[in-house]
Each structure stands twice: as structure tokens, then as C-alpha cells.
Amino acid sequence: MKKLEERILRDGQVLGENILKVDSFLTHQVDFSLMKEVGQIFAEAVKDAGVTKVVTIEASGIAPAVYVSEALNVPMIFAKKAKNITMTEGILTAEVYSFTKQVTSTVSIAGKFLTSDDKVLIIDDFLANGQAAKGLITIIEQAGAQVEAVGIVIEKSFQNGRQVLETAGYRVLSLARIAGFEKGQVVFTEADI
Numbered sequence: 001m002k003k004l005e006e007r008i009l010r011d012g013q014v015l016g017e018n019i020l021k022v023d024s025f026l027t028h029q030v031d032f033s034l035m036k037e038v039g040q041i042f043a044e045a046v047k048d049a050g051v052t053k054v055v056t057i058e059a060s061g062i063a064p065a066v067y068v069s070e071a072l073n074v075p076m077i078f079a080k081k082a083k084n085i086t087m088t089e090g091i092l093t094a095e096v097y098s099f100t101k102q103v104t105s106t107v108s109i110a111g112k113f114l115t116s117d118d119k120v121l122i123i124d125d126f127l128a129n130g131q132a133a134k135g136l137i138t139i140i141e142q143a144g145a146q147v148e149a150v151g152i153v154i155e156k157s158f159q160n161g162r163q164v165l166e167t168a169g170y171r172v173l174s175l176a177r178i179a180g181f182e183k184g185q186v187v188f189t190e191a192d193i
Helices: 002-011 032-045 062-072 131-142 161-167
Strands: 013-015 019-021 053-057 076-079 091-098 103-110 119-127 146-156 172-182 185-189
Touching: 002 032, 002 146, 002 172, 002 185, 032 062, 032 146, 032 172, 053 062, 053 131, 062 076, 062 119, 062 146, 076 103, 076 131, 091 131, 103 131, 119 131, 119 161, 131 146, 131 161, 146 161, 161 172
Parallel strands: 053 076, 053 119, 119 146, 146 172
Antiparallel strands: 013 019, 091 103, 172 185
8 A cells, every 4th residue: 555655654663673652643643544544445445345343452443444434334353452341241352462562462352243154254454473463363253153354454574473364274464564664664565455
């Protein structure tokens, strides 16, 4: 997605060898018009897959996932990183390691929101090592639902997340694929959609 790549080049900040800060439009402050376009592109890419739910993980995946669910006209569910007192029964959980925060969290979704009839599109802001997507896949499969694809706004192609997911048999769709960082600049490789 050319518009997303241009925004990354303009507003993204490379921090160290493998961190890209995009807090001005995705991970802290949200550019709703860009996210709406992101949603429409993902929806178009899976329009024939029969997706019934969009699933993400809090917090930065929520904005793009909402716009994808709007474009598909299906519910969006987000996995919570902290269980609250109202989540009392039928909870589906998985352990997820955060590359950025360098902590492991137990993420949860109330089982009543996923059924074996569901065809799920996972949406997330970044793909690095694939741990968040793997955790969501675990939860979705606990419910007996089917993962149709994993949609990623920004993929770090120089890390192994795509390989992990594709080797496990999952379709990965990325809007911006980063080949690496050279002298503090983002270098892109060809995106999926």
C-alpha cells in the first residue's frame, strides 16, 4: 500500500536495529482516514473467504481491525491482555510474548464470541516474530473456528514471523513489508496487497 509506505517514510522513526516507531498514526495516535483505507484494502483481499469475525489483540491492532470489520460488516473481537472481573466463564486464553515490550502476557477472549462456524481474519499492527498472531490462532482454534488469513499492517520481513505462520499453513497478507533499516532509513520489499 503505497500511501502507508509513504506515511512510514515521512513519520516513522527507526529506533535501533529492528524497532520502527509509528505512534503518530497507528500505535498511539490514530489516523482514521488511513485506517479506513487499510480496512477497505484488507476487506477487498478476503471478500470471497466468507469471513464472519475479525480478531485482534489490544491495543494497537484495534484501530485497523475496527475498520476492517466495518468494511466486511462483521463483528470485531479483541483479545484482552488482562482478565477483568466480568470475564468469569468460557474464557479462551493463550500466552503471547511481546517483542516490543519484552514481556509475556496471557491474552483472553470470551468463548461466547467465537464458534466453530466462524471464519476469522486476524488483524494486527505489526508482524515481527509472529507471537501475537500465534497466540490469537491458538485461541481461535480452541473455539473450533477457522483462521482464513492473518492481515498485517506493517511486517518486518527481516524477522521470522511470516515464515513461522506460513510454515504452519496460514495465509499472511501484509500492506507494508520492511526488508530492513539502512542508516536509519526504512527499506521496503514488495507487499502482498
